[in-house]
Amino acid sequence: MYQEATPPHVQVSGYPNPLPGQLAAAGPYISPRGSRHIRTGAWSTNLCHCCDDPANCLITCCCPCVTFGQIAEIVDRGSSSNEDCSGCASRGATYGLLLLTGFSCLYSCFYRSKLRGQYDLVEAPCADCLVHFFCETCALCQEYRELKSRGYDMGIGWEANMDRQKRGVAMTPPMMAHSMSR
Template identity: 40%
Template structure:
């Protein structure tokens, strides 16, 4: 988690979708998949991509504004985790009225921070740790 000093700028602007055509297309055609991937990384794998995507989709089918509230919670959580510029009100408005752009910006931000969103949280941890699953052990202990 980032410290609470000066807020960092987002890696791309809110309307910078065309800087990454892949995430732009994914978010336009399958926003629940795109959001599911973002949610899994933001939650550090405690809730999987499929669960986030399904919840978002079901909320969209059953209740009109509910997915926007769900997206707002995760935009806010991500912004606070990485100490990104913005505020609660802006997060709410962007998630409610421009949810495709909001998801796409979050997706690009995580990619810019080195995450492979299609791989999921566990694979990202594995890559960032260099494939280590536990601390190395030495036979015979430590000697001087």
């Protein structure tokens, strides 16, 4: 007998199978014990959740070059083309100069794409360049939160994060650290 195959988005055995691209909208999986597991392909927070980290939101709105510099240093894994200058400061200054010309979104779009490639994140909610063109500060805040949720202390830079890791200090995402203390 001929049987029709079940489409991938139809619910089977009580569990919905998401359509391609729906995984990112689902967000992180929080287990019954409260620990957080970041799914492959999904951002840890949505684009418009800037106020999840109010301090970073305020800094990014007032001086986006600071947030961008922190993101770029982690994404570039501390490598800098200018050995005399800190990677965070030099990238932040470059971003600041481009901000004056209106082309900063092209520079930051490159880093969003690089971040997505490193962590296998989906290009959501739309193309990286469009996200940075229309929602620059929201995009920077989301990228900052993504790296922070992956255990990076954004205020200390790449080298200090790697030094912590070498010494055996766990790079535990904040939510997991809170749930483990209970």
